[in-house]
Amino acid sequence: xxxxxxxxxxxxxxxxxxxxxxxxxxxxxxxxxxxxxxxxxxxxxxxxxxxxxxxxxxxxxxxxxxxxxxxxxxxxxxxxxxxxxxxxxxxxxxxxxxxxxxxxxxxxxxxxxxxxxxxxxxxxxxxxxxxxxxxxxxxxxxxxxxxxxxxxxxxxxxxxxxxxxxxxxxxxxxxxxxxxxxxxxxxxxxxxxxxxxxxxxxxxxxxxxxxxxxxxxxxxxxxxxxxxxxxxxxxxxxxxxxxxxxxxxxxxxxxxxxxxxxxxxxxxxxxxxxxxxxxxxxxxxxxxxxxxxxxxxxxxxxxxxx
Numbered sequence: 001x002x003x004x005x006x007x008x009x010x011x012x013x014x015x016x017x018x019x020x021x022x023x024x025x026x027x028x029x030x031x032x033x034x035x036x037x038x039x040x041x042x043x044x045x046x047x048x049x050x051x052x053x054x055x056x057x058x059x060x061x062x063x064x065x066x067x068x069x070x071x072x073x074x075x076x077x078x079x080x081x082x083x084x085x086x087x088x089x090x091x092x093x094x095x096x097x098x099x100x101x102x103x104x105x106x107x108x109x110x111x112x113x114x115x116x117x118x119x120x121x122x123x124x125x126x127x128x129x130x131x132x133x134x135x136x137x138x139x140x141x142x143x144x145x146x147x148x149x150x151x152x153x154x155x156x157x158x159x160x161x162x163x164x165x166x167x168x169x170x171x172x173x174x175x176x177x178x179x180x181x182x183x184x185x186x187x188x189x190x191x192x193x194x195x196x197x198x199x200x201x202x203x204x205x206x207x208x209x210x211x212x213x214x215x216x217x218x219x220x221x222x223x224x225x226x227x228x229x230x231x232x233x234x235x236x237x238x239x240x241x242x243x244x245x246x247x248x249x250x251x252x253x254x255x256x257x258x259x260x261x262x263x264x265x266x267x268x269x270x271x272x273x274x275x276x277x278x279x280x281x282x283x284x285x286x287x288x289x290x291x292x293x294x295x296x297x298x299x300x301x302x303x304x305x306x
Contacts, residue, residue, distance in 0.1 A: 005290035006297045007283070009043070009264050011242050012164035012189025014098045014125050016043035016265060019298060020255070020283050023246050023269030024048055024102035024128060024168070025074065029088040030095075036276035040096045041283060043265060047088070049102040049130045050118075052110045054080035062217075064201050064210040069221020069248070069270065071199050073214040076104050076133070081114050089123055098125040100166065103157075104133040108149070112156050119161040126164030129157055129188075132172075132195040144170040144179065144195075151182045158187030166244065169193040171231055180235040180243075192244035192267060193235060194228045196220050220270045222248040229261050236262025236303060250278065252285020262303040 007018035021044045027033060030045045039045060057077025064071050079087065084101075092099050101124050105111040111129065118124050131144035131153060143149050154167055167183040169176060171194040183191050196218025201210040209215045228247025236243045245263030249255055250271040258266050271278045295301055 005287055005295060007043075007287060007290070009242070009298055011044075011166070011244070011265060012126060014044065014100075014164050016098065018043040018283050018286070019259070019263075019265035020279050020286070021046050021100070021244075021265065021267045022272055022279065023267035024130065026269040026272045029084075029091075030099075031088070031091045033272070033276055037280050041280055042097045043283075044098040044100050044125070045092075045095065046100040046102060046128060046267065047084075048078055049076050049104040049133075050078050050081050050084050050114060051076060051104050051106075052081055052114050054078065054083065058214050059212060061210065061212045062214070064217070066199070066201050066219070066223070068223035069219055071201055071211060071217030071219055072196070073211050073217035075214075076130075081117050085117070085121060089121060092123050099123055100126045100128050100164070102128040102130050102168070104130045106133065108143075108153050108156060111153055112160055115157045115163075116160040119163055124163060126166060126189070127157070127161060128166040128168050128192060129154065130168050130195070132168065132170040142170055142172065145173050147178060147182055150179055151186050154183055154186035154188055164189050166190045166192050168195050168246075169231075169235075170195045171197045171227065176231045176235055177238040180239045184239045184241050188241060190242040190244055190264070191235060191239070192246055194224070194231055194247050197224060197227070220248075222250060224248045225254060229257055232258055232263050233261040233305065249282070250274075252282045252289060255282050255286060256289055256301070259298065259301045260303070260305050262305070264298075264302055 058075030225248030
């Protein structure tokens with residue numbers, strides 16, 4: 001093999017120099033991690049979910065440890081789209097890596113409005129639509145567990161944005177495949193999965209939830225990796241657009257598993273809290289694996305499960 005391996009990958013209109021990104025909700029607005037790693041080395045930067053209006057987030061307790069991970073209920077705390085554009089977005093003028101903004105809302109109309117506003121921002125390269133948000137119009141049910149709501153939401157966001165469009169899927173469905181197909185035919189450039197499955201932890205002495213009045217939280221960490229890997233494998237066999245793998249990734253070996261299963265790129269979440277430079281280590285580890293195995297391009301690895 002001559003030269004260094006090519007880690008680049010195309011996700012819709014974005015060309016990523018490598019397939020490694022932070023998962024939304026674990027990387028703040030990006031700048032917070034700049035003292036720990038060179039943001040320009042990342043394939044892309046995904047910031048926390050932005051909503052139309054500022055949100056204060058959930059009540060304490062917001063997190064609790066469980067076996068092989070923890071439960072988190074943050075409640076999409078964020079500054080709102082206007083303050084994000086005014087206060088957070090200018091920082092990225094000095095960063096070369098593509099910027100992906102996760103968007104959320106309490107109604108389809110809110111998603112569409114946020115997408116429309118961000119479509120006018122040149123520095124934003126893509127949107128990741130967080131369809132695990134609770135849908136107020138449907139009594140709090142997640143957008144992403146209803147096929148017709150998912151179809152309508154993705155189509156309407158696609159209609160108002162020329163940016164790359166990634167849809168982040170919830171695992172809280174019977175079968176992930178029809179949801180991936182709906183996203184593809186409705187105009188998504190890629191799907192990312194999985195968002196955190198919902199879980200509980202109970203204090204047996206008080207007989208109360210360890211997350212207090214929040215009751216439940218998203219399960220994150222290594223515990224969900226085998227589940228995520230399975231759903232990525234299923235989705236990648238079903239659709240032609242790229243699949244971005246998320247769930248319990250803490251090493252280059254974990255990331256490579258996702259590529260073999262069919263992911264074109266990956267997002268690292270919880271492990272950013274434990275090791276803020278983990279994404280750089282994973283990028284270097286993927287490159288070393290490709291050199292050792294004489295793999296010239298990432299496409300030679302993707303979807304090679306036999």
